[in-house]
Amino acid sequence: MKHITIVGGGLVGSLLAVFMAKRGHTVHVFERRPDPRKTDVYAGRSINLVVSHRGWTALRAAGVEEAVQRIVVPVYARMTHDRDGKLTRLPYSIDERAIHSVSRGELNKVLLTEAEKLPNVTLHFDHRCTGVDLDTATCSFHDEVEGDNIAVRADVVLGADGAPSAVRQEMMKGRFNFSQSFIEHDYKEVAFPPNPDGTPQMDPNCLHIWPRRQFMMMGLANTDGGFTGTLFMPHEGEYSFGTIKDEQDLMRFFQAHFKDAIPMLPDLAEQYFRNPQSNLAIIRCAPWTHKDKVALVGDSAHAIVPFYGEGMNSGYEDCKVLNDLLNEHGDDDWGTVLDAYGKARKPNGDAIADLSLRNFVEMRDLVADPRFILRKKIEGRLQQRHPDKWLPLYSQVKFSDIPYVDAWNEGLRHDRIMEEVLAMPGVEERWDSEEVERKALELL
Ligand SMILES: Cc1cc2nc3c(=O)[nH]c(=O)nc-3n(C[C@H](O)[C@H](O)[C@H](O)COP(=O)(O)OP(=O)(O)OC[C@H]3O[C@@H](n4cnc5c(N)ncnc54)[C@H](O)[C@@H]3O)c2cc1C
Structure with a gap:
């Protein structure tokens, strides 16, 4: 030994x-x-x-x-929050499989x-x-x-x-060999406290996302009823950490983009200016x-x-x-x-x-995009009806042991197929038709 x-x-x-x-x-x-x-x-x-x-x-x-x-909270779906606070629930898999927040x-x-x-x-x-x-x-x-x-x-x-x-x-x-590349986005955490009675302010079994294209916020539940929110924004530029200099800037920014989160973050300004802003890199x-x-x-x-x-x-x-x-x-x-x-x-x-x-692009931009939602629906149906043939990329990464490199290659193949499927005339209305299904399977 x-x-x-x-x-x-x-x-x-x-x-x-x-x-x-x-x-x-x-x-x-x-x-x-x-x-x-x-x-x-x-x-x-x-x-x-x-x-x-x-x-x-x-x-x-x-x-x-x-x-x-003993210390995890199951998370079954993404819950997107639009600018008006409208919620849309997107399950991670057709059979409601969970990832776990810890x-x-x-x-x-x-x-x-x-x-x-x-x-x-x-x-x-x-x-x-x-x-x-x-x-x-x-x-x-x-x-x-x-x-x-x-x-x-x-x-x-x-x-x-x-x-x-x-x-x-x-x-x-x-x-x-070594390479390190920083992305233009940094992140900062803000904690959402539980309600005074200890219950959560949002559905704890969802990963909450406020996708706003150039930036986004997400929230994941903790076992105490609170959530950890993470704000991802560019380091500098129009919508960035660099433009939020004081409490007024911050509140104006939240009013415009994350309005429904404001009442859930009573000490937002205090947290925002206290918590560190950290960078993100790929090594x-x-x-x-x-x-x-x-x-x-x-x-x-x-x-x-x-x-x-x-x-x-x-x-x-x-x-x-x-x-x-x-x-x-x-x-x-x-x-x-x-x-x-x-x-x-x-x-x-x-x-x-x-x-x-x-997935950064997917979370930031696409979860709010009707084409993306349509694709998810078509893929969900394919997976449901042909589980042996179609496992969406997200499921391959999060719900399987398929090597990442194989998932990546299969995901690129799915992209090519779905591009053709989404180009079918009238696909928005007949996404759940035999014809759409047949086309996807033919291209497989
Ligand atoms: C915002 C954010 C969200 C994330 N979310 C997820 C997620 O949802 N799921 C997921 O799977 N991953 C997530 N990650 C990634 C995850 O945090 C890391 O992949 C994970 O922490 C890596 O674990 P590690 O032990 O390799 O490194 P670390 O967690 O960094 O641990 C390294 C340890 O080594 C110690 N150390 C460092 N230098 C020395 C030294 N010279 N001598 C002795 N000790 C030393 C450090 O103190 C530390 O304890 C997230 C990361 C970030 C930044």
């Missing part, structure tokens, strides 16, 4: 620790922040995320599904607790990785409390230290591994934009694939395992990055 160092005890590092320890390895997790179960490292920010099918597949494989199920902080705490239950896991908080000797799997850490520096030698180092990854920084000193890199010694897992390997809600889910899938490859090749041949891991995951990391950008 091996000594494994996991750098980063966030969402992916904590699950990875469970997987590796259950294989019998000795696991040490080094996390630069304090223990979130003792100090509120998420203080003032109630960020939540969506767990979807692949996330659940990995959580189940690690034996922690039940613990996570607080990032709560999920991290649950997984750290699950990891710590295992006798061969040791968690070291307040330890920041400052360097890695890749050939000897030796990491240097700075103890943020005591001020000491230590070196820890292991057999394998797994870098789960997120987008700014120190492990990846070290790999970049060698023959390594692609290769290779993800170094010999039989080091691998990147999660955002350290593939940071993506959050519009498909798959960043963490794809990181969890990384963990499961690594575990499957260890099952296949054994726990002694890490050279073969890590090589296979990089080859299997890198194309999927690229595909989910592309898919996420695509």
Whole structure:
């Protein structure tokens, strides 16, 4: 059995620790922040995320599904809010399958607790990785409390230290490809409190979207009856964070674009000017591994934009694939395992990055577009009547384990087919006719 160092005890590092320890390895997790179960490292920010099918597949494989199920809210549909406050509900799938909203902080705490239950896991908080000797799997850490520096030698180092990854920084000193691109949109969170009696102000089983083309807001339920709202807007320009300088600008902007949200956000201005504005970037890199010694897992390997809600889910899938490859090749041949891991995951990391950008356009512009709604209806009918032939792209990504790269290719094929179907004369009136169905199936 091996000594494994996991750098980063966030969402992916904590699950990875469970997987590796259950294989019998000795696991040490080094996390630069304090223990979130003792100090509120998420203080003032109630960020939540969506767990979807692949996330659940990995959580189940690690034996922690039940613990996570206790802290999630099911979400069955998108609910769009137009400028007049009119609501339209669009289910995610014909059979009302759900994705699940969860607080990032709560999920991290649950997984750290699950990891710590295992006798061969040791968690070291307040330890920041400052360097890695890749050939000897030796990491240097700075103890943020005591001020000491230590070196820890292991057999394998797994870098789960997120987008700014120190492990990846070290790999970049060698023959390594790296790109980072910021999108023009930043984001800011605003919390919707529950009603005074603790009930939610909106339907908690929907992901609420205010799509406004150049910008949008979305809201996801928390278990306490509140919602986390996230405002996505360009950094600068006509409709942007840059134009909102004071409370008057803010209220004018909300009156014009998110009027129905105002009564639900009594401390909007206070929150808006207090909460940070964060940027969004896509990181692609290769290779993800170094010999039989080091691998990147999660955002350290593939940071993506959050519009498909798959960043963490794809990181969890990384963990499961690594575990499957260890099952296949054994726990002694890490050279073969890590090589296979990089080859299997890198194309999927690229595909989910592309898919996420695509879904940004869908959420921002298309959910309010009648053509898009028509397409969803036609696809829903096709899926209902021919589930073996037609699985819409969204379902492939969110409700299946189909590799992202295959989903991406199939999605492009669906686009071409639906373009022809939507060009049929009078399709708006006869979208549910045999003829429309036949045309789509012929083109498949
Ligand atoms: C607004 C927003 C919404 C999102 N929504 C979703 C969603 O709905 N669904 C979804 O699946 N994904 C979502 N994501 C993406 C998701 O947050 C990330 O993919 C996920 O957090 C990646 O987990 P990770 O453990 O790889 O990285 P992180 O969560 O960034 O964790 C990395 C950990 O490593 C630690 N660390 C960093 N550097 C060091 C160091 N040098 N030494 C030691 N420790 C270190 C950090 O403190 C942190 O705890 C969203 C992201 C954003 C920004």
